[in-house]
Amino acid sequence: MWKWIQAFASPxxxxxxxxxxxxxxxxxxIALSLIGLYWSFVVSPADYQQGESVRxxxxxxxxxxxxxxxxxxxxxxxxIGLIWQIKLAHIVAxxxxxxxxxxxxLALVTGSVWGKPMWGTxxxxxxxxxxxxxxxxxxxxxxxxxNAFDNPKTxxxxxxxLAIVGLVNIPIIYYSxxxxxxxxxxxxxxxxxxxxxxxxxxxxxxxSFAFKFLYGALVLMRARDEVLVREQxxxxxxxxxxxxxx
Amino acid sequence: MTKRQNRMVLVALLIAGAILAVTLLLQALGNNSNxxxxxxxxxxxxxxxxxxxxxxxxxxxxxxxxxDLKSTFDVTDNNNKFTIEYTGILPDLFREGQxxxxxxxxxxxxxxxxxxxxxHDENYMPPEVADALKQAQE
Numbered sequence: 001m002w003k004w005i006q007a008f009a010s011p012x013x014x015x016x017x018x019x020x021x022x023x024x025x026x027x028x029x030i031a032l033s034l035i036g037l038y039w040s041f042v043v044s045p046a047d048y049q050q051g052e053s054v055r056x057x058x059x060x061x062x063x064x065x066x067x068x069x070x071x072x073x074x075x076x077x078x079x080i081g082l083i084w085q086i087k088l089a090h091i092v093a094x095x096x097x098x099x100x101x102x103x104x105x106l107a108l109v110t111g112s113v114w115g116k117p118m119w120g121t122x123x124x125x126x127x128x129x130x131x132x133x134x135x136x137x138x139x140x141x142x143x144x145x146x147n148a149f150d151n152p153k154t155x156x157x158x159x160x161x162l163a164i165v166g167l168v169n170i171p172i173i174y175y176s177x178x179x180x181x182x183x184x185x186x187x188x189x190x191x192x193x194x195x196x197x198x199x200x201x202x203x204x205x206x207x208s209f210a211f212k213f214l215y216g217a218l219v220l221m222r223a224r225d226e227v228l229v230r231e232q233x234x235x236x237x238x239x240x241x242x243x244x245x246x
Numbered sequence: 247m248t249k250r251q252n253r254m255v256l257v258a259l260l261i262a263g264a265i266l267a268v269t270l271l272l273q274a275l276g277n278n279s280n281x282x283x284x285x286x287x288x289x290x291x292x293x294x295x296x297x298x299x300x301x302x303x304x305x306x307x308x309x310x311x312x313x314d315l316k317s318t319f320d321v322t323d324n325n326n327k328f329t330i331e332y333t334g335i336l337p338d339l340f341r342e343g344q345x346x347x348x349x350x351x352x353x354x355x356x357x358x359x360x361x362x363x364x365x366h367d368e369n370y371m372p373p374e375v376a377d378a379l380k381q382a383q384e
Contacts, residue, residue: 046373047370048371048372049366049376050366054370082253084250118337120337161260165260165261168264168265168267168268181280181282181284183281185368187368196370197371197372
């Protein structure tokens with residue numbers, strides 16, 4: 001197992017293997033999105049209070065879950081990169097950040113669009129909304145910090161520390177609606193109960209898995225580019241570039 | 247210790263330090279990170295009197311009255327209640343029995359609101375199910 005990981009994590013092997021995996025992530029993403037869209041617009045019903053606005057949830061909640069999920073991946077990859085000094089782990093952390101920032105922004109914007117008609121305001125400084133906004137700032141800080149160094153090794157180390165420290169915000173976002181009085185509602189889905197109609201839940205899950213596959217595909221694509229840039233002086237990269245140029 | 251173990255300890259310390267710092271920060275913030283006060287905590291004098299604050303609770307069924315844009319209604323947490331006066335447009339989800347959060351200040355025991363927000367709960371269901379639930383309760 002350990003040997004296999006080390007073999008896969010070598011830049012050259014990663015580049016070759018990941019190229020083959022990407023289509024297997026893109027295909028489920030497209031399939032799940034199409035079924036998910038059908039389920040969220042046609043199969044799932046309108047809500048008894050929110051009416052049709054409930055459909056915003058099918059983007060908002062999966063995007064918000066992704067914003068947390070990607071940050072956790074980023075922090076774990078940073079930890080692995082720091083402790084075991086695996087180049088690929090740092091690359092995964094680095095290329096995940098913009099994807100995570102995009103999902104965070106999507107969650108904030110869709111939440112705002114839902115909040116105006118339902119709550120009566122675009123924005124409120126309640127615990128959930130504020131901590132999610134801090135998550136966006138953490139992503140942006142990570143990206144800027146990484147870009148502030150010329151040497152990728154120094155950049156990896158410094159931004160890894162930031163990613164790990166920022167991890168403390170994740171439980172705060174998750175439990176914010178329980179720890180404090182907030183405008184944002186509590187979780188509808190927990191391990192013990194699901195307080196939503198089953199078709200709503202299915203639509204939510206379909207989109208949520210679609211997003212996971214999309215993230216996987218995006219990370220591999222971006223990581224391949226990053227590997228090429230970082231290994232540009234090595235022989236195998238030159239062979240690929242020359243080969244492509246022929 | 248090997249170098250790798252050293253780095254592990256460093257990462258662990260980093261996480262522990264971050265958790266400690268944020269816990270202390272949240273402790274210091276205390277009540278200030280709550281988005282609203284309940285009618286009971288206002289009665290207990292926890293809400294500020296010199297500036298506006300947010301009051302949250304359920305709209306008492308049968309208490310809602312409206313004249314043009316001026317509306318009055320009671321908000322309760324099932325222990326204490328306050329009468330709210332508000333001039334303006336109410337959000338879509340506003341209705342009797344609904345949770346709301348309102349910003350304003352107390353003037354002679356009445357809460358003069360500058361903003362009313364409707365709170366949504368975590369229950370999502372189609373209208374037919376909501377009707378069936380209501381009938382079952384009655």
